[in-house]
Amino acid sequence: MMKMRYLPGKIFSCVLTLWLVSLLTFLVFQVLPGNPAQIMLGAEATPEQVAALEKTLGLDKPLSLRYVHWIGGVFRGDLGVSLRYAQPVRRLMVNSLKVTLPVAGMALIFIVLMGIPLGLVMGKYHWQKRKFIFSSLTQIGTAIPSFWLGILMMLTFAKLFSFFTPGAFIPWEEDWLGALASLIPPALAVALPKVAVLSRFVGTAYLEEKKRRLYSHGVR
Template identity: 45%
Template structure:
């Protein structure tokens, strides 16, 4: 297990390095001059040259990349061009919105998706199964931002039960902060719950034909009892992998939903920084998203190997 975890960790580090290279140099190739954007079109060449030197833009690209990576290893993500504040502090403030949003959406998707998948498998081929699968297909097809707008029209505009957007800081009023995350978390959770329901149903349908289910039925258990006591646990292996993927998707998927609901999260920070051509801020925030996704996948691989030892025994890498 130690060797397996070490190999996965080395792959995690290599992925981060490649992602950092791609993020840095692709953003570096974008047209436009950050110094020109900051000073405006009326800036003189002398002022532009001074600001480029202050920002470090006149150094070779490879030197700036090495300095950027070395700084991040020490916790220094640089200073935002436009906000004149440490990037690490700006990211940390926005994670207080993005991480609870992704976590709440994950909890909702599990609480809704897994029970629906179990019910559909229990009544396979019946009307309940067909209805759940039709709803799941619709949930996968509906974009989160469009569903979010429908939720806003219903619960914020028509019923006025929840706020249509914005966010109250946790330190001011935790209850209002949580209320501000309800609608966007539901919008994020819909497609993920639909996928979980389909995966759970498929896994349980496969398990239903196994010998241990027939043995449980022969001992007097009903099909529902056999599935709940013995089938669900064995069907969770493929679901575990999907859960890891979904958490990564939810973290990155907040970018669009945060802009729909005007949430001051990491996704909105990236969106604003791109518009202002604040490359330092874009790089720092993007690498944090990559770190969150790759770390989630690493932990998922290790958790899967702990549950199923066959995976680490036959894994060539």
């Protein structure tokens, strides 16, 4: 009951934080140099064409009205049009989920299958040389940035296995096995730092549980 008293305050602070982030994001993009209409049309566009596109995009309206229109579109699921790809942002996000969700799922599988056994081994061989080796490996895995590890994994798989093309993704409708294989390097790049963290948690929990059982047995 005591925790329920703080729930409205937490909800209000969360909503306030999201609103401030949205406002700050909107203002930052407004002060950045460059005209979105000019970027979409290119350098060869005439001032009349730029002005017409600005009116279509609502860029000729006051800043406050543009923010209200933008935040209202977010609530309706309208995230606007990408300046780079000239496509609705929502469509681009949906298309990206075809790769992002499988990578996240595969990375989660790698984290569980590798992190838990490694943590148990680290806990079991706590006072042996193997513990030092595994601990050093997990420390390195925690320190390596994911983006650099991703590049390293793509190059490594491309050298070892000829059917890997660095940075390429095979569409699911063409070859689902090839698509699954092409996701292995980025999934490993995402998973390995998390494997290092999980293995340390599991190893620590294993040692604490072992000490608790020994203490309980000694008391008896």
